[in-house]
Amino acid sequence: MRASRLTVFMYAGIIGVPVLFILMVAGLLLNNAYALDVISMLLLLALVLFGVSGIFEVYAHRRYPRSGNKAGNGEFIENKVQPKSRQGKEISVVLKRFNSTTKEFDRVTYKARVDDRTTVLGALLDIKDYQDNTVSVRCNCRMGICGSCGMVVNGKPMLACETSILSAVKNDSVEVAPMTGHPLLKDMVTDFADFFERHRSVEPTLYRKDAREKYAPTEEYKQSQEELDKFLPYSYCIMCGLCLDACPVVNSNPNFIGPQALSQVYRYHADSRDQRGKKRLFDVDTIDGAWGCEFSGSCSKACPKGVDPAAAIQMLKGDIMKLLPENGE
Ligand code: SF4
Numbered sequence: 001m002r003a004s005r006l007t008v009f010m011y012a013g014i015i016g017v018p019v020l021f022i023l024m025v026a027g028l029l030l031n032n033a034y035a036l037d038v039i040s041m042l043l044l045l046a047l048v049l050f051g052v053s054g055i056f057e058v059y060a061h062r063r064y065p066r067s068g069n070k071a072g073n074g075e076f077i078e079n080k081v082q083p084k085s086r087q088g089k090e091i092s093v094v095l096k097r098f099n100s101t102t103k104e105f106d107r108v109t110y111k112a113r114v115d116d117r118t119t120v121l122g123a124l125l126d127i128k129d130y131q132d133n134t135v136s137v138r139c140n141c142r143m144g145i146c147g148s149c150g151m152v153v154n155g156k157p158m159l160a161c162e163t164s165i166l167s168a169v170k171n172d173s174v175e176v177a178p179m180t181g182h183p184l185l186k187d188m189v190t191d192f193a194d195f196f197e198r199h200r201s202v203e204p205t206l207y208r209k210d211a212r213e214k215y216a217p218t219e220e221y222k223q224s225q226e227e228l229d230k231f232l233p234y235s236y237c238i239m240c241g242l243c244l245d246a247c248p249v250v251n252s253n254p255n256f257i258g259p260q261a262l263s264q265v266y267r268y269h270a271d272s273r274d275q276r277g278k279k280r281l282f283d284v285d286t287i288d289g290a291w292g293c294e295f296s297g298s299c300s301k302a303c304p305k306g307v308d309p310a311a312a313i314q315m316l317k318g319d320i321m322k323l324l325p326e327n328g329e
């Protein structure tokens with residue numbers, strides 16, 4: 001078990017104070033004034049450190065109650081503060097956690113009591129609240145809208161807040177790991193800076209030639225149902241990054257812009273209100289753009305919103321092909 005820094009101070013105090021006390025008595029017996037002064041000062045310092053660390057330790061335990069199961073030891077210790085209301089089946093939740101000391105992943109097992117309404121995210125937050133507050137998870141809406149809780153559950157990228165944990169359990173156990181297509185920050189939390197940069201790079205906004213329209217509109221943009229249907233499914237992207245994580249091409253060629261950004265190119269290209277024209281197609285007519293896609297389809301399978309980036313990319317390829325002179329454009 002790893003001890004906190006405060007605990008180390010406490011143990012140092014428990015050992016150090018009696019030792020210094022004995023030395024002080026020895027100094028008195030030997031009648032050495034200099035040794036007595038030094039030992040008295042050290043004793044005072046040790047007592048202050050001991051007292052302050054004790055106060056902080058008590059405060060930390062009150063604020064973050066925990067049963068003693070620490071990251072990295074891989075062992076579950078009976079939870080002392082499990083909510084009494086928690087009923088249901090007891091399962092093992094195996095978290096793949098990066099150990100910054102060994103630079104390897106540890107598989108840490110926790111026990112969780114879950115029922116058919118418990119999501120993977122719910123179970124992880126319970127573990128964090130009642131067993132090990134060092135577990136890091138990112139979430140916001142808890143309803144499949146914000147896209148921040150993507151992780152890999154039993155080898156498949158999913159939104160933790162939308163996945164029933166019992167549906168993922170195999171042999172009373174479920175494994176949860178961070179996404180691999182994004183740099184890891186801590187535990188299940190990955191860095192989306194590069195992902196957002198890819199998204200930004202395709203200018204995912206409506207472009208109008210007359211910029212004044214925006215400030216002095218004279219009428220609304222009108223669209224038929226067919227025009228709306230062309231791009232609507234692609235506008236449901238919540239930028240969860242699961243498609244990027246599932247894409248085998250991104251995982252082998254980081255320069256490939258990826259399914260999310262390409263699906264957004266198609267979303268704006270197919271929108272009858274957008275006036276960027278062929279430029280959107282020219283921008284992705286590259287080997288790291290639309291032509292990088294090998295149509296494995298894993299992005300569409302992973303997408304929790306039914307966006308179907310794989311289809312969007314194939315349609316982009318088709319529209320790029322129409323630009324060839326022999327195809328009349
Ligand atoms: S296309 Fe789907 S999987 Fe990809 S980021 Fe958007 S919502 Fe997530």
Ligand code: FES
Nearest residue numbers: 142146147149161
């Ligand atoms: S917490 Fe918002 S999508 Fe899961």
